[in-house]
Amino acid sequence: MNPLDTLTAPLVLTLIVVTLGYTFSCAVYPYKPCRSCRGIGHFRSPFLHAIRLCRRCGGTGRTLRAGRRAYNAAVRTHRAVRKTQDRDRLDDH
Numbered sequence: 518m519n520p521l522d523t524l525t526a527p528l529v530l531t532l533i534v535v536t537l538g539y540t541f542s543c544a545v546y547p548y549k550p551c552r553s554c555r556g557i558g559h560f561r562s563p564f565l566h567a568i569r570l571c572r573r574c575g576g577t578g579r580t581l582r583a584g585r586r587a588y589n590a591a592v593r594t595h596r597a598v599r600k601t602q603d604r605d606r607l608d609d610h
Contacts, residue, residue, distance in 0.1 A: 543584035551580050 550556030554571035558578035562569060570576035581589075 539584055543582050543588065547582060547585040548579035549582050551578055554578060 551558070551571055551574035553573040554560060556578040557571075558574060558576045559568045559570050561567070571578070574580050
């Protein structure tokens with residue numbers, strides 16, 4: 518029995534659990550509070566206290582999480598590949 522095997526198995530299992538947990542969390546809660554406006558969506562100007570919307574979130578106070586952004590990009594890529602495959606399949610007939 519190799520000592521590295523006894524250390525590697527719990528590490529791999531922990532990594533799998535953390536990855537699945539983050540994936541589930543991104544599926545349930547795809548948005549996070551905006552870092553720029555702290556989730557408020559607007560700022561008060563120093564003069565006259567006028568309100569202006571946050572540029573980063575567009576005034577919603579929320580931004581997409583990194584995991585959800587990666588998932589959306591993977592889905593777009595998958596759909597584009599499927600679309601070209603379907604088009605090529607139809608051209609062959």
